[in-house]
Amino acid sequence: xxxxxxxxxxxxxxxxxxxxxxxxxxxxxxxxxxxxxxxxxxxxxxxxxxxxxxxxxxxxxxxxxxxxxxxxxxxxxxxxxxxxxxxxxxxxxxxxxxxxxxxxxxxxxxxxxxxxxxxxxxxxxxxxxxxxxxxxxxxxxxxxxxxxxxxxxxxxxxx
Numbered sequence: 001x002x003x004x005x006x007x008x009x010x011x012x013x014x015x016x017x018x019x020x021x022x023x024x025x026x027x028x029x030x031x032x033x034x035x036x037x038x039x040x041x042x043x044x045x046x047x048x049x050x051x052x053x054x055x056x057x058x059x060x061x062x063x064x065x066x067x068x069x070x071x072x073x074x075x076x077x078x079x080x081x082x083x084x085x086x087x088x089x090x091x092x093x094x095x096x097x098x099x100x101x102x103x104x105x106x107x108x109x110x111x112x113x114x115x116x117x118x119x120x121x122x123x124x125x126x127x128x129x130x131x132x133x134x135x136x137x138x139x140x141x142x143x144x145x146x147x148x149x150x151x152x153x154x155x156x157x158x159x
């Protein structure tokens with residue numbers, strides 16, 4: 001350890017404090033491959049253990065959000081044709097223009113996706129990676145959108 005005196009740290013600093021340049025830090029951090037993409041230690045499961053997630057999680061998150069938008073649109077379309085919203089929490093929001101329904105549905109979905117993306121490497125219930133829940137959600141939304149499209153097709157052939 002070098003003993004350069006009490007003001008050595010001040011002399012080494014040049015320019016502004018890097019923590020004050022938020023946008024620069026975000027851009028520079030996204031460009032460097034040296035960012036932490038996994039835990040430092042094998043047993044490290046803290047939320048701050050990862051600085052940068054694999055791009056596949058962004059893709060899965062976007063798929064879920066797009067399917068959620070499609071589900072909201074198809075649900076409102078089906079309700080206009082006489083269908084009933086089966087989710088008791090969302091049923092009151094479907095009435096009227098449906099804007100409140102779409103807003104709350106997308107807000108809840110986005111919050112869930114963000115939380116699962118942050119926790120992607122944590123073991124859910126101590127059994128499987130939480131990232132698997134993102135795949136389950138994507139598959140569930142795909143099945144739901146497929147079912148709603150089938151219902152709309154049936155409505156077209158009945159009417």
